[in-house]
Amino acid sequence: MTQGVDMSGVFMEMVKASATVDIVQKKLVYLYMCTYAPLKPDLALLAINTLCKDCSDPNPMVRRLALRSMCSLSPNFVAKIALLFSFLDRMSKLDQWGQAEVLNFLLRYQPRSEEELFDILNLLDSFLKSSSPSVVMGAAKLFLILAKKFPHVQTDVLMQVKGPLLAACSSESRELCFAALCHVRQILHSLPGHFSSHYKKFFCSYSEPHYIKLQKVEVLCELVNDENVQQVLEELRGYCTDVSADFAQAAIFAIGGIARTYTDQCVQILTELLELRQEHITTVVVQTFRDLVWLCPQCTEAVCQALPGCEENIQDSEGKQALIWLLGVHGERIPNAPYVLEDFVENVKSETFPAVKMELLTALLRLFLSRPAECQDTLGRLLHYCIEEEKDMAVRDRGLFYYRLLLAGIDEVKRILCSPKSDPSLGLLEDQAERPVNSWALDFNTLVPVYGKARWATISKCQGAERGGLELPNTASLAASGPLIPEEDKERVQELSDSGALMLVPNLQLTAEYFEKTWLSLQVAHQQVVPWQGAVHPDTLQMALQVVNIQTIAVSRAGAQPWKAYLSAQDDTGCLFLTELLLEPENLEMQISVKQSEARTETLSSFISVLETVIGTIGDIKP
Amino acid sequence: MISQFFILSSKGDPLIYKDFRGDSGGRDVAELFYRKLTGLPGEESPVVMHHDDRHFVHIRHSGLYLVATTSENISPFSLLELLSRLATLLGDYCGSLGEGTISRNVALVYELLDEVLDYGYVQTTSTEMLRNFIQTEAVVSKPFSLFDLSSVGLFGAETQQSKVAPSSAASRPVLSSRSDQSQKNEVFLDVVERLSVLVASNGSLLKVDVQGEIRLKSFLPSGSEMRIGLTEEFCVGKSELRGYGPGIRVDEVSFHSSVQLDEFESHRILRLQPPQGELTVMRYQLSDDLPSPLPFRLFTSVQWDRGSGRLQVYLKLRCDLPPKRLAFRHCSNANPHKWVRHLSHSDAYVIRI
Numbered sequence: 003m004t005q006g007v008d009m010s011g012v013f014m015e016m017v018k019a020s021a022t023v024d025i026v027q028k029k030l031v032y033l034y035m036c037t038y039a040p041l042k043p044d045l046a047l048l049a050i051n052t053l054c055k056d057c058s059d060p061n062p063m064v065r066r067l068a069l070r071s072m073c074s075l076s077p078n079f080v081a082k083i084a085l086l087f088s089f090l091d092r093m094s095k096l097d098q099w100g101q102a103e104v105l106n107f108l109l110r111y112q113p114r115s116e117e118e119l120f121d122i123l124n125l126l127d128s129f130l131k132s133s134s135p136s137v138v139m140g141a142a143k144l145f146l147i148l149a150k151k152f153p154h155v156q157t158d159v160l161m162q163v164k165g166p167l168l169a170a171c172s173s174e175s176r177e178l179c180f181a182a183l184c185h186v187r188q189i190l191h192s193l194p195g196h197f198s199s200h201y202k203k204f205f206c207s208y209s210e211p212h213y214i215k216l217q218k219v220e221v222l223c224e225l226v227n228d229e230n231v232q233q234v235l236e237e238l239r240g241y242c243t244d245v246s247a248d249f250a251q252a253a254i255f256a257i258g259g260i261a262r263t264y265t266d267q268c269v270q271i272l273t274e275l276l277e278l279r280q281e282h283i284t285t286v287v288v289q290t291f292r293d294l295v296w297l298c299p300q301c302t303e304a305v306c307q308a309l310p311g312c313e314e315n316i317q318d319s320e321g322k323q324a325l326i327w328l329l330g331v332h333g334e335r336i337p338n339a340p341y342v343l344e345d346f347v348e349n350v351k352s353e354t355f356p357a358v359k360m361e362l363l364t365a366l367l368r369l370f371l372s373r374p375a376e377c378q379d380t381l382g383r384l385l386h387y388c389i390e391e392e393k394d395m396a397v398r399d400r401g402l403f404y405y406r407l408l409l410a411g412i413d414e415v416k417r418i419l420c421s422p423k424s425d426p427s428l429g430l431l432e433d434q435a436e437r438p439v440n441s442w443a444l445d446f447n448t449l450v451p452v453y454g455k456a457r458w459a460t461i462s463k464c465q466g467a468e469r470g471g472l473e474l475p476n477t478a479s480l481a482a483s484g485p486l487i488p489e490e491d492k493e494r495v496q497e498l499s500d501s502g503a504l505m506l507v508p509n510l511q512l513t514a515e516y517f518e519k520t521w522l523s524l525q526v527a528h529q530q531v532v533p534w535q536g537a538v539h540p541d542t543l544q545m546a547l548q549v550v551n552i553q554t555i556a557v558s559r560a561g562a563q564p565w566k567a568y569l570s571a572q573d574d575t576g577c578l579f580l581t582e583l584l585l586e587p588e589n590l591e592m593q594i595s596v597k598q599s600e601a602r603t604e605t606l607s608s609f610i611s612v613l614e615t616v617i618g619t620i621g622d623i624k625p
Numbered sequence: 626m627i628s629q630f631f632i633l634s635s636k637g638d639p640l641i642y643k644d645f646r647g648d649s650g651g652r653d654v655a656e657l658f659y660r661k662l663t664g665l666p667g668e669e670s671p672v673v674m675h676h677d678d679r680h681f682v683h684i685r686h687s688g689l690y691l692v693a694t695t696s697e698n699i700s701p702f703s704l705l706e707l708l709s710r711l712a713t714l715l716g717d718y719c720g721s722l723g724e725g726t727i728s729r730n731v732a733l734v735y736e737l738l739d740e741v742l743d744y745g746y747v748q749t750t751s752t753e754m755l756r757n758f759i760q761t762e763a764v765v766s767k768p769f770s771l772f773d774l775s776s777v778g779l780f781g782a783e784t785q786q787s788k789v790a791p792s793s794a795a796s797r798p799v800l801s802s803r804s805d806q807s808q809k810n811e812v813f814l815d816v817v818e819r820l821s822v823l824v825a826s827n828g829s830l831l832k833v834d835v836q837g838e839i840r841l842k843s844f845l846p847s848g849s850e851m852r853i854g855l856t857e858e859f860c861v862g863k864s865e866l867r868g869y870g871p872g873i874r875v876d877e878v879s880f881h882s883s884v885q886l887d888e889f890e891s892h893r894i895l896r897l898q899p900p901q902g903e904l905t906v907m908r909y910q911l912s913d914d915l916p917s918p919l920p921f922r923l924f925t926s927v928q929w930d931r932g933s934g935r936l937q938v939y940l941k942l943r944c945d946l947p948p949k950r951l952a953f954r955h956c957s958n959a960n961p962h963k964w965v966r967h968l969s970h971s972d973a974y975v976i977r978i
Contacts, residue, residue: 062748099747102703133882136703165877169910172836174819175709177672177684181701202832202912207821213670248667447700449680452673461675535647590647 025063032071034549036615058095065096069103098134105129105140109147119148123155130162135178138166139185139447146443156439160189160196168203176214183217184451190224191437197221201230205237215241216252223256231264239271247282254283258290265301269294273308284312285321292324295332306335313342319355322346326358330365339369340376347384356394363388363400368419371412504608505574506551512570517555521568521580524597527606532617534585534592537561546616552581563587571609577602579609583617592617626697626745627704628679630711630738631655633690634724637663640689641727643738645745658683658692673701686712687722695745710750711741717752717902719763720798726765733761752799752902753847763798799844799901812851813842824923833919835911837875843899853906855893863914874916875909920946 035049056068093104105126113119129141142163149155167189170182183204189196197204204222206215219241222234238260241253254275261268272287291305309328316322326346333339343366346353353359366384370377388401407415445451450458540557547554547569557567565585572578578599585592594613598606632641637659642652658681662671674681682704683692691708716722718737719730727734740758741750749755816839823832845851858872866872880886880895884906888894895906924941 062754063743066743066746066748097749097751098706099703099750102700106700133879134706136700136706139700139702169877169879169908172834172910174836175684175705177682178702178705178709180670180672181705202834205823205832212667213672216668217670252668447702448698449673449701450698452670452701453675457675464678533646 025067028064028067030546030549032067033546033616036071054092057100058092065100069100072107094128098132098137101129101132102134102136102140105137105144108144111148113148122148130159135166135170138163143443143447146439146446150440150443153439156443157193160193160439164196164200168197168200171203176211180214180217181452183214183221184454185446186221187217187224188442188446188451190221191442192439194224194436195227196225198225198227198230201225201234206241212246212249215249219249219252219256223259226260226263231260231267235260235264235267235271242271242275242283243278250283251286254286254290258294261290261294261301262297265294265298266304269301269304269308273304276308276312279315281315281317284315285318285324288312288316288321288328289324292328295328302332303335306332309336310338313345319358322355322358323361326361326365330361330368333365333369334372340373340380343369343377344380347380347387350384350387351391356397359388359392359394359397360400363397363404364419367404367408367415371416371419504605504612506571506609506612507574508551510551510553510570510572512553512555512572514555517568517570517580520578520599521582521597524580524599526595527598527601528596528610529594530610531591531593532614534590538565538567538583538585538592538620540567543567543620546620550612550616552613552616573605573609575600575605577605579606581613626699626747627693627695627707627742628745629654629692629694630742631658631692632727632734633659633692635688635690637690640724641731641734641738643735643742645742654679654694655692659690662690682708684708684712687716689722689724689727707747707750713903714741714750714752714755717799718759720765729764730761733759733763736761751900753900756799756901765798797844809844810846810849811844814853815840815842820919822919824925826925826927828923828925830919833911833913833915835915837909837911838905839907841899841904841906843901843904845899845901847900848898850896850898852888853895853897855895857893859893872916875911878907878909880907881905918945920944 032053035052053068053072056064057072059065059068093101096104108122111122113122123145126141126144129137130145132138132141142159145159146156149159167182167186170178171186173179173182186197201222204218204225206218210218219238222238226234235257238253238257242250242257244250244253254272257268257271261272269291272290275283275287278284288309291308295302295305305328309325312325316325326343329336329339329343333343343362346358346362347366350359350362353362363384366377366381370381385401385405388397389405392398392401404415407418442451453461537560539560540554543557544554552569552571555568555570558565564587565583567583569581569583570578571581580597580599582595583592584595594617596606596610596613598609626645628644628646630641630643630645631639631654633639633655637656639652639655642655644651657676658674661674661676661681662683665671665674672682678696679694680696680698681692681694682701683690684705685691686709691712693704693708695704712722714737715727715734718733719726736759737755740755741748816837818835818837821832821834821836822830825831839853841851841853843849843851856873858868860867860872860874861878862876863874865874881897881904883897883899883904885896888896897906922943922945924939924943926939928937928939930937
């Protein structure tokens, strides 16, 4: 094998050799099979069969090895083999971990035809009823991804998975409950009515941890419809007086959310809450009112009637800002508005929050426009204070600005303060737009819904680019913005991806001098690190690389620090791939740097994946 | 696949630490996890936390924290299922899961972890498969005896001793294949129901939710066939009717994958060949329309004393179970104070807030 002779002729012998108990030997044989099978489709059946058989081997180590070897095959190759179906047949003999792993692997698969797609879905159907949640969710995700062009199939799958998800939401395990709730919310983004009839399952129990109650309240908010709104609001109303201030506030905000659609009932409830005269309740209700009058102007009258008296029960910055804003914008409907603002101005010296003072300036100026006689004096005193005595620069600047604006005349003030606002109904529509399933299908059954999109975004930034992530086209955006690729180019793209199989020429005899010269003249095209344990055995490495037609130019002896190796390979178009492997002392990772003599991303990524396969296999071989 | 697995006590002391991939991190990671957990703001969920390129996923079980770390974005359900299964497995092999049993059986735990996970990938969690590889014997705190009566006779209640097994009876370890097989062939079957009930001030039921499980703990040699018969009047779904009268009804039911249901339709018999250890045979749910009344009733009255400005709320919880049934522990949490009462076979008691 080390002579560089084309070994595919002895494929049959290799298959027989795979019936060995020596794990190391088995690994090499699998490596051989996985490399040559794509090049010899007629022998590929044999390879798949062998691997399939070993997937049911009584020895778990053999099973795992076979499964991982299967997973390392390129998806293009798998697509050419119809034996995939017999593989799926054997899945039922795997335990839940094996099944979940296979379901994950199949995510990479692209069905070649609608018929094939539905054949696969039929075979996988039973996994949706598994007693293992990870298998059910894995199967559901696979369905959603495979059926990305068939929204009605996706909806059907989500129907089937409703039962297991609801059961998980009621689970004794609060961790499972939480993960399920996050996924329920994910689904509700596309199918808001999906869980509406099961709203009772999302009522909070007293002893539940806070983070679960918060999720349930969000869900209740999102599944509200004409049939259940009465009961849901009643339940949320109960939470608004919960002993936990945080939870009560969350419930109030939720009612505010529902108020966008069911305005009258919600405003009624919120108004009643104000009568309790509880600080932590009043502040959030007023903030909710502020948001609501912006989106639903029809409730302004009711809100204005509810406001008088609130000022006595608000101490925090956010609450004050909200109240002051309301008094400024809608003060003409609130009889005592100028006097409430006057009270704030009286106490402005002891006001600690600059944001409140900013809001106060704007509100008073606005109210002055509609009720000049009542506000003039107060406004004057406020401006005087802000300009002469205020320490915060932003507040002072605003005071100065308003003063100069007033000097410029009332019309100028009106022009600035009462300029057209953006259409609030737009905000409403955007929030409520249902997102297509394909926009989140990839995140389903991953950690993303559990963290939430916002938190996940900050995490991904920290982590940097992910290696080897699944890259599936975002069909949602394609659908929305029209075809990005014109029809005639699509076929070419298809062709290129079909020809993904890299052909490395055997028997490459590059001299060390030529290698060095070429290496120094090229830039690094690709660099990555892989985790590594222990030393590298040069003989094993050389042999494994030879199998895939990669020549070893130079290699450090085992245990050298740092350890290096230089490899070369050439494809059938003459494009050279030069590679450096580096293992620093104490580092638990191997650095791979690849240089390419011609810039071709397709073939580069194929080469990388071959290299990764070999190195991954070597890494697992423990003598 | 996971990078590390560790078990912490309820106070955060590391009991077990295992690194599968040598990804770096080290034992400090356990301490880091506990600090992060205890410092988390209330509205953030501790179920999955992130630090330094690493995701921490944990479950709480019997007061312990079972934690796995991973750097990949993998299925939370797989992770949670793995942790849950590990908890059951450790419980099976050590007798029960707790700080004491883990501390006494550290070698066994590491051996189990070695066999269950290889380089962070799950090999198997089957008790049967593992029995062939596990050498270490479990250490129990004292030898088990059915005649150990010290834990029976709770709260001064009378018990018919020969009919009642102490709760410690089921907590003996599953035996490895090497040890003496002459121990008693026993099976413990528990029906565990969790009721969540919301009662209005006038006593009417606003919301009722029942989550039930039939749990099996088997010490029989594996491969023994077992048939569990449910009452023939057991109905699934609202439209099914069996026998006369309301019968026993559940809304939904699901079974463990190893249960054979060929006799279920006709005779309500479940057939299975359970491995040694714990198994949830069946799960069921029921809500709102209960076919039979609840085992307890709540009576309330509210008295407003204008003189002292105090509100007195009386909650009377009356247990309607027949006196022969024992309740071992009863906790009622009344907002905002917590009161714990033990209920023997009495009928009523009063909570005053």
